Amino acid sequence: MEIACSVVGGRIDEIREKLNGYVKKIHTVRLVRSPVNPINFKGYGDVKEIINNGHYDIIWTNEPVMGVTVRLAARKVRKNGTKVMYMVHGFHFYKGAPLLNWMVYYPIEKMMANKADLITTINREDYKRAQTFTVPRVEYIHGIGINTERLTKSENAIDIREELGLSSDDFIVISVGELNKNKNQKVIIKAIAQLNDSKIHYILCGKGDQLENLQSQVKENGLEGKVHFLGYRKDVVDITSQADVFAMPSKREGLPVASLEAMYCGLPLVNSNIRGLEDVTENGKSGYTCDPDDVDAFAEGVRKLKENDSFREEASSNNLETVKKYCVSETKKEVESIIASL
Template sequence: MNVLHLIFSMEKGGAETYLINLIKNSKENVKYFIVCDHKGYNHRKLEELDVEVEIIPMNSVYDIKSAHKIASYCKKNKIDIIQAHFLRESFIAVLAKLFYPKLRVVWTTHFIYEYSGLINKLNKVFAKFADRIISVSNAVKKSLENENINSKKITTIYNGVDTEYFKPIAVNNIREEFNIDKDELLLITAARFEKIKGHDFLIDGLYELKNKGIQFKCLLVGDGSEKNNLENKIKELELEENIIFTGYREDIPSLLSASDIYISPSINEAISFSILEALSCNIPAIATNVGGVPEIFEQSNCGAMIEYGDKEALANSILELYSNKDEYLEKKKNARKLVIDKFSITNMVEKTVELYENSIS
């Protein structure tokens, strides 16, 4: 079975992590191909996996020229299924099917559905020609159903975490690198610096935590367009001694293992790879009650949820979790077990391949 993944570029996000995990853990009966608009940051990881990657420009959701080239590529390589990621790629996959009707089209929806106007109307039309739709959480599935997209086509398959890579690392030098005392409370969040990721709210909560007299450090892992704004806010609130920008890092398991609590302050999340990766490293998490995030916490006592914008609740949740050692150790014990049982790569790959097989049967 030959499966082509259509993704605009391989950058640093959750969809790219999903794709790499799927390919690395591929079943023997599935061969993967990739088409991108251009090379991105993580393109080298595809090359390391020895996957065939073709560059075909995708200029818009209506790019007929691109669709024709992709259809020709599919004929040449005897592709059975196109799995498309994001809106542009999903529309182009359907258009490619016009030129090569044997294709089966699978959409993967990584976000809560939030389109409006013409795009919303077109999405409903194009969805009729998709053979299957994967939603990465039940919250995503519900958002699609609310737009009258056929629920029979939609299957929820949770993102899978590489638990052999994201695992506790007992000895590392992260605290020494950042000059953090071994007994000081260390918080961490790893996300691109964009408004939707809620760093503004996190900083407000940390300001409240400091005012309660708590000694702590917080690692902000990543980069992005909001970095200057965040640096200015941290300076205004005199949190420079508490908050550390690490930049983009490859050693995420070491950073997580050195930390005490993971914070996910997002405005919205379909479901968070970062939370799952932290839990897989045995780190309890505090997260905003948004999107598909509750689907993680309702399955295990592994952290706490708060409402976005409630900075007092964020500070109190951190304080309560860390000061109650018995509760903290219980959540820590549950964290990795939850990921292994419910959010493993094995589960994701098996369910995805089963969906492939059903779509061509």
């Protein structure tokens, strides 16, 4: 097996070290995520040269720019029997997406669909959409697989309540992910303010360009000491395992890895009712799902979970069962089956 990728944000040496012994060769190509960056023309040349000289049986590509580039570059070798598989981690056009996304990405993906032998999706909305394209085959799999090996709690795990000065009967809501507009953590802060419950605390693990705005929102709502910004943490699993509820109010997701990891840790969820999240959560069974901007619904979901111990335990049990098919051991079987069929 060989891999072609960008310099991965300057981390290519780290990638080479981690994959040493697993792959025959790692090629670097001059491609970036922005579809309007002219360097992608040079990247197309890089990809075409690799494909034409590689004599590959199967080419697996993902991500919009790389996906388009690879499918264009592979037109010749497909005529000679090479199969191309395009894996979609989340179309940029989806229910509720900005009109510009539909105007730019939808026609490109529709036009490029027949340049692949197979499109694989990781959520049901994308699966149904891809089925309307002119492509020989569309498959759905349960994501790229959550790595359960890294979800084992540390033997010397810190006590997050002790670190933050919280008592055993304080109720912890946690979100894990980049602090950006899409992750929409502001709606949970508003919900916490609305609940006005001295026992509810909100922990955010992650960093991002919305940190100052979120901190200002906390101050405006008088929530100092109730909302805790922990930044980037390597012990997220330990912290999550000690929380009571996981919140993911995102506006857009392909498949929510953070929510799946929280489910594996046994947490009930309060999530957005959007593509991807709807695949793994069910309102009233895994917790509660809400419109991304519905502060009242998020507040009500948190309140109900805090006041109903039995439902919280029931949701935890349901999530521990649901998450099994999203673990890497299972999704690996799905991917291997697809590759074998090609």
